Amino acid sequence: MNFSSFGRKFTGGSGILQLMDDLGKALSEGKPVNMLGGGNPARIAEVNAVYREILQKLADNPDGIESIGNYSTPQGDAKFIGALADFFNREYGWGITADNIALTNGSQNAFFYLFNLFGGRFDSDGQSVDKTILLPLAPEYVGYADAHVEGRHFTAVPPQIVDAEHNGEGGFFKYRVDFDALEHLPEVKAGRIGAICCSRPTNPTGNVLADGEMAKLDALARTLGVPLIIDNAYGMPFPDIIYSDVTLTWNSNTILCFSLSKVGLPGVRTGIIVAAPEVVRAVSCLNAVVNLAPTRFGAAVATPLIADGRLKTLSHDVIRPFYRKQANFAVSLLKQEFAGCPVKIHKPEGAIFLWVWFDGLPVPAQELYRRLKNRGTLVIPGEHFFVGMDTAGYRHAQECIRISIAQEEDVLRKGIAAIGAEVRALYGQARR
Amino acid sequence: MNFSSFGRKFTGGSGILQLMDDLGKALSEGKPVNMLGGGNPARIAEVNAVYREILQKLADNPDGIESIGNYSTPQGDAKFIGALADFFNREYGWGITADNIALTNGSQNAFFYLFNLFGGRFDSDGQSVDKTILLPLAPEYVGYADAHVEGRHFTAVPPQIVDAEHNGEGGFFKYRVDFDALEHLPEVKAGRIGAICCSRPTNPTGNVLADGEMAKLDALARTLGVPLIIDNAYGMPFPDIIYSDVTLTWNSNTILCFSLSKVGLPGVRTGIIVAAPEVVRAVSCLNAVVNLAPTRFGAAVATPLIADGRLKTLSHDVIRPFYRKQANFAVSLLKQEFAGCPVKIHKPEGAIFLWVWFDGLPVPAQELYRRLKNRGTLVIPGEHFFVGMDTAGYRHAQECIRISIAQEEDVLRKGIAAIGAEVRALYGQARR
Numbered sequence: 001m002n003f004s005s006f007g008r009k010f011t012g013g014s015g016i017l018q019l020m021d022d023l024g025k026a027l028s029e030g031k032p033v034n035m036l037g038g039g040n041p042a043r044i045a046e047v048n049a050v051y052r053e054i055l056q057k058l059a060d061n062p063d064g065i066e067s068i069g070n071y072s073t074p075q076g077d078a079k080f081i082g083a084l085a086d087f088f089n090r091e092y093g094w095g096i097t098a099d100n101i102a103l104t105n106g107s108q109n110a111f112f113y114l115f116n117l118f119g120g121r122f123d124s125d126g127q128s129v130d131k132t133i134l135l136p137l138a139p140e141y142v143g144y145a146d147a148h149v150e151g152r153h154f155t156a157v158p159p160q161i162v163d164a165e166h167n168g169e170g171g172f173f174k175y176r177v178d179f180d181a182l183e184h185l186p187e188v189k190a191g192r193i194g195a196i197c198c199s200r201p202t203n204p205t206g207n208v209l210a211d212g213e214m215a216k217l218d219a220l221a222r223t224l225g226v227p228l229i230i231d232n233a234y235g236m237p238f239p240d241i242i243y244s245d246v247t248l249t250w251n252s253n254t255i256l257c258f259s260l261s262k263v264g265l266p267g268v269r270t271g272i273i274v275a276a277p278e279v280v281r282a283v284s285c286l287n288a289v290v291n292l293a294p295t296r297f298g299a300a301v302a303t304p305l306i307a308d309g310r311l312k313t314l315s316h317d318v319i320r321p322f323y324r325k326q327a328n329f330a331v332s333l334l335k336q337e338f339a340g341c342p343v344k345i346h347k348p349e350g351a352i353f354l355w356v357w358f359d360g361l362p363v364p365a366q367e368l369y370r371r372l373k374n375r376g377t378l379v380i381p382g383e384h385f386f387v388g389m390d391t392a393g394y395r396h397a398q399e400c401i402r403i404s405i406a407q408e409e410d411v412l413r414k415g416i417a418a419i420g421a422e423v424r425a426l427y428g429q430a431r432r
Numbered sequence: 433m434n435f436s437s438f439g440r441k442f443t444g445g446s447g448i449l450q451l452m453d454d455l456g457k458a459l460s461e462g463k464p465v466n467m468l469g470g471g472n473p474a475r476i477a478e479v480n481a482v483y484r485e486i487l488q489k490l491a492d493n494p495d496g497i498e499s500i501g502n503y504s505t506p507q508g509d510a511k512f513i514g515a516l517a518d519f520f521n522r523e524y525g526w527g528i529t530a531d532n533i534a535l536t537n538g539s540q541n542a543f544f545y546l547f548n549l550f551g552g553r554f555d556s557d558g559q560s561v562d563k564t565i566l567l568p569l570a571p572e573y574v575g576y577a578d579a580h581v582e583g584r585h586f587t588a589v590p591p592q593i594v595d596a597e598h599n600g601e602g603g604f605f606k607y608r609v610d611f612d613a614l615e616h617l618p619e620v621k622a623g624r625i626g627a628i629c630c631s632r633p634t635n636p637t638g639n640v641l642a643d644g645e646m647a648k649l650d651a652l653a654r655t656l657g658v659p660l661i662i663d664n665a666y667g668m669p670f671p672d673i674i675y676s677d678v679t680l681t682w683n684s685n686t687i688l689c690f691s692l693s694k695v696g697l698p699g700v701r702t703g704i705i706v707a708a709p710e711v712v713r714a715v716s717c718l719n720a721v722v723n724l725a726p727t728r729f730g731a732a733v734a735t736p737l738i739a740d741g742r743l744k745t746l747s748h749d750v751i752r753p754f755y756r757k758q759a760n761f762a763v764s765l766l767k768q769e770f771a772g773c774p775v776k777i778h779k780p781e782g783a784i785f786l787w788v789w790f791d792g793l794p795v796p797a798q799e800l801y802r803r804l805k806n807r808g809t810l811v812i813p814g815e816h817f818f819v820g821m822d823t824a825g826y827r828h829a830q831e832c833i834r835i836s837i838a839q840e841e842d843v844l845r846k847g848i849a850a851i852g853a854e855v856r857a858l859y860g861q862a863r864r
Binding site for chain 2: 003005020038041048055056067069107108112116150267289290291
């Protein structure tokens with residue numbers, strides 16, 4: 001069958017789709033796999049017990065049938081939106097109303113809307129300008145890469161790389177925004193930026209932009225007259241997988257995106273946008289055309305847990321410590337595998353991944369990925385995360401991989417051992 | 433904030449969005465409203481009892497937590513897809529596999545994908561052609577109208593209107609496809625058709641295209657080398673709100689779209705596409721970019737009911753007779769209101785609406801809508817459903833309204849009485 005140009009763009013083998021297929025196929029072949037590749041959250045018994053309790057209540061009372069048996073408006077489930085507005089005002093004093101919140105079918109859906117609302121072709125007065133989304137800190141979330149309905153519209157610069165300590169130990173590094181390079185980008189000077197976007201904590205690195213960096217980005221966005229989009233899928237107050245001492249702020253030029261996925265509810269596909277009413281209105285219009293209305297069951301599950309504050313305490317007291325422990329365990333394994341090798345780990349400040357840099361790796365990370373897959377261990381090679389950058393001449397991008405820390409200890413142990421063996425062989429070094 | 437051209441298109445006050453806002457506002461003002469405007473399915477106690485039973489089972493066993501606690505692949509929940517393939521093969525002998533089925537976040541989401549995959553700009557060999565979706569029978573579902581990411585790409589011709597009987601009574605009419613007009617359309621001759629699409633039963637009219645009409649459309653699609661897309665949201669085997677004696681067929685050039693909404697599960701946003709593997713693959717790619725993966729809770733609810741055949745029997749034995757009774761009741765009310773008036777009802781062959789034609793109505797249906805809204809009765813004016821047609825010089829489009837029959841008898845009684853009073857006043861006729 002003949003597909004339109006839109007169809008060809010979205011079906012034409014983007015890197016990440018091939019990779020996802022690859023991961024899916026590897027898993028479905030039935031061979032044992034050390035799955036360090038995906039973004040699935042961990043199964044945490046204490047958390048699932050709460051969701052099971054809510055499922056029971058939804059079976060017992062009319063809210064369950066109501067949530068599956070009726071459409072919401074295109075803006076999303078009104079009860080959940082009301083509960084969220086109250087919660088954010090209580091916690092942060094933002095003074096928002098229901099007009100500041102729209103729901104989407106997960107965060108990816110939100111970013112599809114936002115990148116096309118603020119990037120791509122802008123027509124006015126007979127003039128046509130292509131605008132781009134500025135990603136101030138590469139690497140960034142790979143799911144952004146293909147979101148534009150026409151072309152690819154991201155701009156990024158290489159990060160500053162600084163040595164860092166973690167729990168008092170060396171062997172870590174940290175990315176920082178290169179503001180000087182940002183401000184001198186031709187797209188910035190030419191007024192061709194449509195929005196600034198960052199994830200915080202960052203997927204894939206676990207980096208957390210400091211409050212000072214956020215303040216500078218906020219100021220830059222205002223100077224450029226564009227919104228600052230913050231992907232808070234791993235941030236506070238839920239799932240709260242963030243260990244550095246930072247604050248969450250919002251103002252009417254900020255578009256703050258939350259998700260229920262990493263509190264353990266990815267299957268319900270529920271994203272939350274907090275923004276100025278005109279943005280909420282635009283997202284509602286897109287919901288109407290693309291989805292008629294967002295799905296409601298996630299809202300039904302989360303509403304009571306937002307209303308009584310339990311989602312926040314569950315995140316802070318259970319989910320956060322769980323991933324922190326996982327991160328420390330995975331770090332200790334990596335340190336054992338790579339003692340004496342030129343391998344550094346990005347300082348784990350949050351999210352559910354470790355980002356590992358094999359300095360001087362003799363093959364591109366894509367090839368390391370292929371070799372590890374043959375050994376039954378899946379990771380994601382780093383190149384794909386440098387969205388908006390030409391990585392051909394940028395060796396660092398090909399020396400990094402992302403590994404998930406959401407898996408059970410045994411999987412982490414086996415997977416990291418496999419990475420160790422493969423990379424040490426590439427370096428020509430024995431295990432110490 | 434500045435929106436892109438894409439953003440402006442989707443937020444720039446399309447007719448139907450204004451209307452939906454209007455309906456939403458009217459409902460939220462708290463005044464009593466006879467809601468004959470929306471597309472919400474009825475609450476049927478016997479059906480909801482089954483869903484409640486399933487909710488209880490999902491709370492009791494691990495499937496519930498699994499469905500909310502993990503992503504599916506971008507194609508959709510594998511268990512549900514497997515159950516559907518088995519079910520369709522058992523019922524219709526189509527010989528399909530999991531490669532023929534993709535899930536979406538509801539039917540609207542499926543049509544957003546399909547209309548952009550097969551309509552819009554096609555580039556090849558340096559040539560650019562704009563292709564359009566052929567809607568063979570106007571009026572058609574209003575939700576299609578704004579689905580294209582660029583421009584509007586639908587083509588339709590006025591229907592043939594023939595007198596019809598219903599339950600042995602006159603006063604009805606029926607639309608038929610004007611094949612002669614279709615085949616002479618400039619777009620057809622110029623090879624500018626990307627796909628053919630029809631809903632069956634038709635939303636808004638309750639028309640059901642005859643098997644002979646479907647065979648002709650199938651042949652035309654093959655001649656043009658384009659797929660035939662069938663919107664089966666109200667059709668057999670679920671929700672089975674279809675009363676004429678027709679058959680459901682599928683072949684590899686057909687894209688058949690099902691929905692869980694009208695069996696009473698609109699809140700779970702689950703659409704099902706049965707098509708050739710290359711279409712399923714394209715939809716999966718779009719799911720990945722637009723939504724990461726489709727929502728899973730609808731799949732969890734429906735899987736056991738598809739596997740044991742209960743969704744089919746529930747549809748045939750409960751849902752179908754329910755709406756048939758509602759249709760007959762609403763018809764009897766309309767007949768009482770409009771005895772002696774030049775008012776005809778489209779023969780109710782399925783779906784959850786009646787389509788009423790006020791021949792020679794002195795004002796456009798849009799104005800009738802406005803007046804009825806002031807009286808607390810909401811309907812949808814007909815103009816909006818003539819997607820792909822210029823209705824300016826086509827008076828029939830402005831003489832029709834769509835009313836929902838999903839409401840309780842008392843709402844139907846009051847709403848239809850209000851329509852009667854208003855329209856009789858416009859005609860200058862007293863009630864007989």
